Amino acid sequence: MYQSTLVAEKDIMEALELVQDPEISTVSVVDLGMIEGVKIHDSYVSITMLPTFLGCPALEIIKKNVVEQIQSVAGVEAVEVLFKTAPPWTSDRITEKGQKGLKAFGIAPPPKHFTEDGSWHVDCPYCGSTYVTLDNIFGPTACRSILYCKSCKNPFEAMKPISNLM
Structure with missing residues (x-):
């Protein structure tokens, strides 16, 4: 049967x-x-x-x-x-749990907001400081950039923001 x-x-x-x-x-x-x-x-x-x-x-x-x-x-x-590539993936699709997971791994989640000139800012995933600089827009993968925290002196990666909510 x-x-x-x-x-x-x-x-x-x-x-x-x-x-x-x-x-x-x-x-x-x-x-x-x-x-x-x-x-x-x-x-x-x-x-x-x-x-x-x-x-x-x-x-x-x-x-x-x-x-x-x-x-x-x-x-x-x-x-x-x-x-498939349509609709395109955007960083807006990352869930809150995903953002926490990125941070736990030492990667700053992508920001939700941009400045008028299109620039973006993330906080250090290690110490939370806003005193960070972008060292290289080109990180180890196409989706990440390399930044440096001037407070805790750690380099870190950040997910590049790609948004259709701008």
Whole structure:
């Protein structure tokens, strides 16, 4: 006798919460705002994701990790992960939990507001000081910049702000 197992979106989202950014172990792909959609048809699951930056070298690792995690959900027989660029990912999609996770990792979350000239400011994730300078807009990855805190004397990274709320 065949018994159908229904796959619930809640179970898929809980599984996606366990998929961490490969470079930032304190933040999930859900909290980074990368999940654009989940479609379930019987035992087939399709996940649509938004890359934080085009050309991100971690996308294939993220895709592999998502597939492995979703395949562990009871009733799932096939998984498809698609990356799309519309709508574009923005840093506004990072959840509050994601912002806290970035800070816990030593990365300043992107600011919510910009100045009139388009510049932005973040606080030091280590000491909270506002006395920071931008050392290099080009950080170790396309999505991060390098800054320096003049209060605690620590260099740190910050997520680059990309917003459509400006």
